[in-house]
Amino acid sequence: MLNAKHKIKAVILLSGGLDSTTTLAIAKSKKFECYSLSFDYGQKQESELQSAKNIAKIFITSEHRVVKISLSGISKSALTNDNIDVPKFSQSNKIPITYVPARNTIFLSYALAWSEVLNCQHIFIGVNELDYSGYPDCRKSYIKAFEIMANLATKQGIEGQKLTIHTPLIHLNKAQIIKKGLSLGIDYTLTTTCYQADKNGKACGICDACEYRKLGFKEAKVPDQTRYQT
């Protein structure tokens, strides 16, 4: 029998960046019992994994897991391939070279597996359709289609325990995300956003991710305390 303090579980995809950290803070503010999940997929910004661990501790998630996955053999992206440089920011409508094929699909699939093992019907992911670099797997239509598929894929799904994928940032711009996070007490200096942060977590300041982050702080009229390499 559940006691009055029983919380509803949620798996949170936590990269250690600004968006996923805000997503975790939102899930906590809604009183979910949070299980955070990160991926070591050979990304250049390894320091984001350390950020994720630190943030999971600060937000006291019930468990933090880092799943090591091998994308290098079957992927090509500036984020995972040492032979491709991360490009400077460019406001283009094209899908950039930092796009990792099917990344969110793979991440959500693992989250789905873990949520079923935890007997949990909630997954949180910090995608948004606005400042999103043009990645197809950050759109609401994609997330909705994944949710439909997920409910046909699992034992708990076909037994009527419907899974919901929460995207609390989906319609927010970066400035709104930052304001939301600050209202929830996030210290954003703990997060790593840069696609090629150095070992100390210092950001390059010139990639797409850095540029969107900078603009976000500017628009939110909040001092940007991110540590840059130069």
Next chain:
Amino acid sequence: MLNAKHKIKAVILLSGGLDSTTTLAIAKSKKFECYSLSFDYGQKQESELQSAKNIAKIFITSEHRVVKISLSGISKSALTNDNIDVPKFSQSNKIPITYVPARNTIFLSYALAWSEVLNCQHIFIGVNELDYSGYPDCRKSYIKAFEIMANLATKQGIEGQKLTIHTPLIHLNKAQIIKKGLSLGIDYTLTTTCYQADKNGKACGICDACEYRKLGFKEAKVPDQTRYQT
């Protein structure tokens, strides 16, 4: 410009079992250029990975990849957990303990990533709705939902290069699958079906997978040349 001999690429999920081997043979018979993909996910039946490699060689796939994935931390199944025994065959309607949460979703997600890198719009998977042990992620409705999601997930999907997931076995029973495979020249002694085959590839003869295989050969009226442990 494509020459007359240019073939259409396909990624084939190849476990090394009877179903996936038949699926590969069908894809080859339809003149696809095949890329085979196996997973080392800590399954007890490691010898199926060796079978998959051998079969990929025999069928001359353009490339055979084995992706090592870690399910043990976020999964519980008799197929991956040493503390849970693989049960004997029982004709039950319940989803059995051999069910690995979200397995096909994870496998198809990797296939999706690789297919995008290969610029390939076809994935083959040997699921079927009949002799399928009650796994939810072997049903046509699930596969269709994955396909819809996949076409929203990727760069090639949103650029109009539609991905198709082929399930040539979906409505066949085991006997029909065996007959089909034999007509395509498969030597089924090369395949490993058993959930707990030994290191030499010998089958236990008592798990669900063995039982369905045995019944298949019996119904197809074909000698069962599977090597059993006793």
